[in-house]
Amino acid sequence: MADAECPECASPIAIAANTEVGEILSCPDCGTRxxxxxxxxxxxxKAPGVEEDWGE
Amino acid sequence: MGRRRMRLALCYTVVSAENKMLLxxxxxxxxxxxxxxxxxxxxxxxxxxxKEYDAILQRSVSYSRSQALTYYFERQxxxxxxxxxxxxxxxxxxxxxxxxxxxGVPTPxxxxxxxxxxxxxxxxxxxxxxxxxxxxxxxxRMVHKINDRDALDAALESREEMGSxxxxxxxxxEHVEKPGRDLRAFVVGGDVVAAIYRHSTEKSGWLTNTSRxxxxxxxxxxxxxxxxxxxxxxxxxxxxxGVDLMxxxxxxxxxxxxxxxxxxxxxxxxxxxIGDKMIEYFIKRAKR
Numbered sequence: 001m002a003d004a005e006c007p008e009c010a011s012p013i014a015i016a017a018n019t020e021v022g023e024i025l026s027c028p029d030c031g032t033r034x035x036x037x038x039x040x041x042x043x044x045x046k047a048p049g050v051e052e053d054w055g056e
Numbered sequence: 057m058g059r060r061r062m063r064l065a066l067c068y069t070v071v072s073a074e075n076k077m078l079l080x081x082x083x084x085x086x087x088x089x090x091x092x093x094x095x096x097x098x099x100x101x102x103x104x105x106x107k108e109y110d111a112i113l114q115r116s117v118s119y120s121r122s123q124a125l126t127y128y129f130e131r132q133x134x135x136x137x138x139x140x141x142x143x144x145x146x147x148x149x150x151x152x153x154x155x156x157x158x159x160g161v162p163t164p165x166x167x168x169x170x171x172x173x174x175x176x177x178x179x180x181x182x183x184x185x186x187x188x189x190x191x192x193x194x195x196x197r198m199v200h201k202i203n204d205r206d207a208l209d210a211a212l213e214s215r216e217e218m219g220s221x222x223x224x225x226x227x228x229x230e231h232v233e234k235p236g237r238d239l240r241a242f243v244v245g246g247d248v249v250a251a252i253y254r255h256s257t258e259k260s261g262w263l264t265n266t267s268r269x270x271x272x273x274x275x276x277x278x279x280x281x282x283x284x285x286x287x288x289x290x291x292x293x294x295x296x297x298g299v300d301l302m303x304x305x306x307x308x309x310x311x312x313x314x315x316x317x318x319x320x321x322x323x324x325x326x327x328x329x330i331g332d333k334m335i336e337y338f339i340k341r342a343k344r
Binding site: 018020047050053054055 | 068069070071072076079091093095117118119120147190192193194195197220222223298314315316317318
C-alpha cells in the first residue's frame with residue numbers, strides 16, 4: 001500500500017496493492033474522481049468527465 | 057512446431073470494476089489479456105493493415121471510440137466482441153428499437169422526432185406520461201419521465217437551447233407502468249446466464265439504474281425470459297449483451313439492448329460469476 005496525493009485538495013490517498021493504471025478512484029476527502037496515471041511512484045490526475053456518448 | 061500464442065486483448069476507456077474482474081478471470085484461466093486503452097491508441101489507417109490481435113473484448117464506454125476501434129480492428133481480420141454492427145445498433149436507441157420491432161419482440165410504442173413540433177405530435181399519439189430519451193448515451197442520463205405538456209415543452213426547450221445536435225433527436229416512448237422494478241438479462245453467446253431485477257429507490261426516483269441508486273436482486277431465468285431475451289439479440293452478431301425488459305400489463309417488453317453491459321452489482325446477487333462467463337465465451341470464440 002502506497003500513498004498518493006489528491007491533486008485537487010492535497011489529501012493523502014492510500015493506493016491498494018492491486019490498483020491498476022487507468023483505474024478510477026474517489027478522493028475520500030473532497031470526492032473528486034481521480035484516474036491512476038502511474039503506480040511507481042503513484043500519480044493521480046483528475047479523471048476525465050463522463051462524455052455525452054459514454055454508456056454501457 | 058509449437059502453436060503460436062493467441063493474442064487476446066481487452067479494450068477499454070478506464071479500468072472499471074468490471075474490467076478488473078475480466079482481467080482477473082482471464083488470468084485465472086491462463087490468459088493474460090493485452091490492454092488497449094482507447095484514448096491512447098493511434099490508428100494507422102494507411103498502415104500495413106496487418107492483424108495485430110486474434111480477438112478483442114471491446115469494453116470502451118465511449119460509443120465514438122468503440123466504433124472507431126472496432127471497425128479498425130475488424131478490418132484487420134480480428135474478432136471483436138461485440139461486433140461493429142452490433143455496437144452500432146445497440147449504441148443508438150432508435151436503431152435498437154427499429155430492429156427489436158422488426159424482430160417481433162414486444163416493445164413499448166416508440167416515436168423518433170427531429171424537431172420540437174414533431175415531438176409534440178408524437179406526444180399526442182402516445183399520451184402522457186411518456187418517456188423521452190436521447191438516442192445516444194446511457195446510465196439514464198437525460199432520460200425523462202414527462203407527465204404533461206408543460207413538462208414536455210420545458211424539456212424540449214432545454215434541449216433546443218443547450219443540447220448538442222444528437223440531443224435534438226427526440227426519442228419518445230410510451231411509459232410502461234412497472235412494479236417499482238425492471239429486469240436485465242445477461243446474454244452470453246446463445247445463453248442467458250443470469251438476470252436481475254433492478255429496483256427503484258428513494259434515490260433513483262422512477263429510474264432503476266444501479267448507476268443512479270437503484271438496487272439489484274436476483275431474477276430467475278424463466279423459459280419466457282430466456283426466449284424473449286434471445287429473440288431481442290437475434291438480429292445482432294453473436295456476442296455479449298445486456299437486455300433490459302419491463303413487466304407490462306401484457307407481459308414482458310424489451311426496451312434496450314446494451315453491448316458493453318455492466319455487471320459489478322449483478323454477480324453478487326445472482327451468484328453467477330458473469331465476468332467469468334464472458335471470458336469463458338470470449339476465449340472459446342477466439343479459439344474457433
